[in-house]
Amino acid sequence: xxxxxxxxxxxxxxxxxxxxxxxxxxxxxxxxxxxxxxxxxxxxxxxxxxxxxxxxxxxxxxxxxxxxxxxxxxxxxxxxxxxxxxx
Amino acid sequence: xxxxxxxxxxxxxxxxxxxxxxxxxxxxxxxxxxxxxxxxxxxxxxxxxxxxxxxxxxxxxxxxxxxxxxxxxxxxxxxxxxxxxxx
DNA sequence: TATCTAATTAGATTATTATCTAAATAGGTG
DNA sequence: CACCTATTTAGATAATAATCTAATTAGATA
Numbered sequence: 001x002x003x004x005x006x007x008x009x010x011x012x013x014x015x016x017x018x019x020x021x022x023x024x025x026x027x028x029x030x031x032x033x034x035x036x037x038x039x040x041x042x043x044x045x046x047x048x049x050x051x052x053x054x055x056x057x058x059x060x061x062x063x064x065x066x067x068x069x070x071x072x073x074x075x076x077x078x079x080x081x082x083x084x085x086x087x
Numbered sequence: 088x089x090x091x092x093x094x095x096x097x098x099x100x101x102x103x104x105x106x107x108x109x110x111x112x113x114x115x116x117x118x119x120x121x122x123x124x125x126x127x128x129x130x131x132x133x134x135x136x137x138x139x140x141x142x143x144x145x146x147x148x149x150x151x152x153x154x155x156x157x158x159x160x161x162x163x164x165x166x167x168x169x170x171x172x173x174x
Numbered sequence: 175t176a177t178c179t180a181a182t183t184a185g186a187t188t189a190t191t192a193t194c195t196a197a198a199t200a201g202g203t204g
Numbered sequence: 205c206a207c208c209t210a211t212t213t214a215g216a217t218a219a220t221a222a223t224c225t226a227a228t229t230a231g232a233t234a
Contacts, residue, residue: 005092006096008092011089026180026181027180027181027182028179028181031181036222036224038180038181039182039183039225039226042182043222043223044222045182046182047221058230060231060232061178061179061180061181061230061231063180073167076167079095079104080159080163097191097192113210114211115209115210123194124193124195125210125212126194126195126196126214127192129212130191130192130193132211132212145201147201147202147209147210148200148201148202148209148211149209149210150210150211150212
């Protein structure tokens, strides 16, 4: 849960999530939507992945990111509904 | 929206929110629940206030914090439901 | 196998955040 | 008015996060 909210704290990462709600996209496609270098985008992806908010699969040379909506929903629901943190 | 998610990124601030769901509490009462100094807690309160997640009123010498649940709900709903950010 | 493409890792720098102690403020109360 | 209590502000330091360029990795293909 901590990792999820840390991931959500940066506007670029929230925008990546919005993009992935439309469907899976490659690291390169996502990176091209922002005025940041690819290594920088890569560290943003890594934080989303660490929080388990995204999954990856490889398709030839490209890495495809997709959103784990359930992880997002669960974290937000816990914050709204429950008394304490899960971790 | 940015300020809300920045506020939510710190575990102490999320715990403050959980506490305030039970009802309004003073700065001192909240501070006593954590092993942090009062000035440190005060900066956490300030971030919650900046995000408009909490309101304050004064009762004699003490400052009473209360949760603005609607602000929290709105931010989380936007993240889940909508395509883009509001700010 | 040499090389090309896509993506990540290394290493450095800058900016931001969290935290502390000490000082200041704002209202009560004797 | 002098002081007491609760809280915040100032100023400093340490820890963390964001970003870049350069180098590396992993797989595909000529």
